[in-house]
Every structure is written in structure tokens, then in C-alpha cells.
Amino acid sequence: MSKITTVFFLLFFSVSTIAQNVEPFEITEEWLVKIESLVPSAPTVKNVTKKNILVFSRATGFDHWTIPHNIEMLKILAKKSKAFTINVGYDIANFELKNLKKYDAVIFNNCNPSGPKRDLFWDLLKMNTSLTDDEIGGKAAIYEQNMLDYVSKGGGLMIMHGAITVQNNSKAFSQMTGGSFDYHPKQQEIHVKEVDMKHPLVKAFNGKGLVHIDEPYFFNNAYFDYNFRPLLYMNVTELEGVKKDVSNKTVYISWIKKYGKGRVFYSAPAHNAQSLSNPELLQFFLDGIQYVVGDLKCDDSPMENIKH
Numbered sequence: 001m002s003k004i005t006t007v008f009f010l011l012f013f014s015v016s017t018i019a020q021n022v023e024p025f026e027i028t029e030e031w032l033v034k035i036e037s038l039v040p041s042a043p044t045v046k047n048v049t050k051k052n053i054l055v056f057s058r059a060t061g062f063d064h065w066t067i068p069h070n071i072e073m074l075k076i077l078a079k080k081s082k083a084f085t086i087n088v089g090y091d092i093a094n095f096e097l098k099n100l101k102k103y104d105a106v107i108f109n110n111c112n113p114s115g116p117k118r119d120l121f122w123d124l125l126k127m128n129t130s131l132t133d134d135e136i137g138g139k140a141a142i143y144e145q146n147m148l149d150y151v152s153k154g155g156g157l158m159i160m161h162g163a164i165t166v167q168n169n170s171k172a173f174s175q176m177t178g179g180s181f182d183y184h185p186k187q188q189e190i191h192v193k194e195v196d197m198k199h200p201l202v203k204a205f206n207g208k209g210l211v212h213i214d215e216p217y218f219f220n221n222a223y224f225d226y227n228f229r230p231l232l233y234m235n236v237t238e239l240e241g242v243k244k245d246v247s248n249k250t251v252y253i254s255w256i257k258k259y260g261k262g263r264v265f266y267s268a269p270a271h272n273a274q275s276l277s278n279p280e281l282l283q284f285f286l287d288g289i290q291y292v293v294g295d296l297k298c299d300d301s302p303m304e305n306i307k308h
Contacts, residue, residue, distance in 0.1 A: 152260030
């Protein structure tokens with residue numbers, strides 16, 4: 001085999017492998033058994049009161065194929081940890097205050113809205129009511145405020161990957177979540193690394209981070225207020241397709257933060273269900289859930305108050 005043919009073959013094989021690694025797949029009994037074997041056998045914080053969690057999983061924009069996989073993964077985490085129960089929701093009525101009060105935390109499972117409004121509450125109302133646009137705008141604002149009040153008064157919020165866009169044009173919402181979505185280059189191999197290896201929320205990675213294929217998310221809006229405690233980052237110099245000049249080559253892709261009396265946990269990983277085959281990521285999600293419901297106590301002081 002000639003050198004040119006060899007190089008072409010290796011390049012083709014590499015691209016094909018990446019494509020294969022991120023190809024959508026159906027949920028099977030075999031996959032469920034595999035995930036159950038990989039999730040932690042017990043929560044990090046034991047002997048806690050069982051919490052009630054809403055997993056909101058309705059998207060009106062880009063439909064991430066991992067939404068049902070995440071639901072099944074979260075159900076397995078709940079079953080094995082016995083630390084919480086999962087209630088899967090799709091109806092906007094879940095954001096009525098009387099309904100939010102039923103839950104100790106809400107998980108936004110890739111429930112991203114369409115453009116250009118980038119307002120999930122608007123989209124859901126538009127699809128399911130006969131209200132005028134003005135009435136929809138007013139009602140959507142109420143649902144947004146309900147979520148802000150819910151978290152500020154002590155509720156937990158976990159945001160998975162694309163759900164950072166739930167209210168992407170709202171600075172008030174981004175101030176709560178810690179950021180808003182800007183863009184992402186193509187899917188590629190990313191070495192996710194811990195900001196502080198000693199922090200309890202990244203203990204799962206054992207100082208080695210995580211190498212997987214994902215969408216490298218970039219953020220704007222409240223992200224640059226540094227009003228969160230960063231957990232994971234990626235190095236811009238290791239990425240392909242970066243559109244903008246980034247002065248800080250470290251881009252944070254997961255964090256926790258306080259919002260009033262409540263707690264928020266965001267994880268940009270993972271776009272693909274293949275990433276769920278990493279037990280350290282499953283442990284990370286479980287610990288994040290225990291943080292937002294108030295069971296796992298850790299340093300969540302904002303980055304503006306620490307060296308960075």
C-alpha cells in the first residue's frame with residue numbers, strides 16, 4: 001500500500017469512526033442493562049430524604065435524539081440511588097407555580113426552543129393555545145418569572161446540554177442559569193478537564209477529565225459575569241472550527257451556582273447518548289442532582305470571588 005493510500009485510508013477510517021460513534025441509536029433492553037451496570041450503586045450522600053424531580057423534556061427547536069436516552073438514564077439513577085423520584089413532563093402547565101411547588105428540583109432535558117425568539121414558553125403556548133401573540137407574550141413572561149421565583153426561593157435546577165437555550169434571549173434567565181448559548185463548531189473529540197480537581201462535584205473524573213465526541217459549546221450573556229463556580233472546561237486551542245477570537249483560551253462548559261436560596265447545575269456534555277457509556281459522567285450527573293436538591297454541600301461561590 002502506498003503512503004498516499006495509507007494516509008487516505010487512515011483519514012477515512014478516522015472520520016468514519018467518529019461518524020459511527022455519534023450515530024443515533026434506538027433504546028434497547030441491552031443498552032438499558034448496560035447503563036444500569038455503569039451507574040453508581042449508591043449516591044454520594046446517603047440516608048437522605050427522597051426528593052421529587054421534574055424532568056421537562058419537550059423541545060420545540062432542535063430535537064436532540066438523546067432526550068429519551070437521558071430520561072431512561074435518569075430513571076435508572078433514581079432507581080439505583082433511591083435518593084429521588086423522576087416525573088417526566090412535556091406540558092407547559094408544569095410551570096404553573098402550584099405545580100412547580102410539587103418538586104424539589106427541575107431538570108431541563110435538552111428542551112431547547114426554536115428561533116428567533118428562543119423562548120420555550122412562548123413556543124409551547126403558541127402550539128397549544130388560541131391566545132393572541134400579545135397574550136402569549138404576557139403569559140410566557142409569567143412562566144419565566146415563575147421559574148426565576150421557584151429557584152430563588154430554594155428550588156433546584158439542572159440543565160442538560162442544549163437546554164441552556166430555554167430562554168436564550170432573556171438576560172434575567174441567563175443571570176440565573178449562569179449563561180446563554182452563543183454557538184458551537186462541528187462535533188469533534190473534546191478533552192473535558194476539571195477546573196479544580198479537589199472539588200467534590202468533579203471527583204468522579206479522578207483528575208483525568210473526560211474524552212468524548214461532543215458539540216463544543218460557546219456562551220455569551222451572563223456567562224461573562226463569572227457569576228458561577230466553574231467545574232469543567234475545554235481548551236480552545238485544541239478545537240477545530242472556532243469562529244471568534246477568544247482571548248481566554250479556557251472555555252467553561254459546566255458549572256454550579258447559587259441563585260437566591262436555590263441552586264443551579266449546568267453541563268454542556270453531552271450531545272450524544274454514546275457519552276453515557278462513561279461511568280464517570282453518570283456519577284457526575286448524579287452528584288449534580290444531589291447538589292441541586294441540597295443534599296451534596298460544596299463550594300459554590302461565584303468565580304468573581306475566586307482566582308481565575
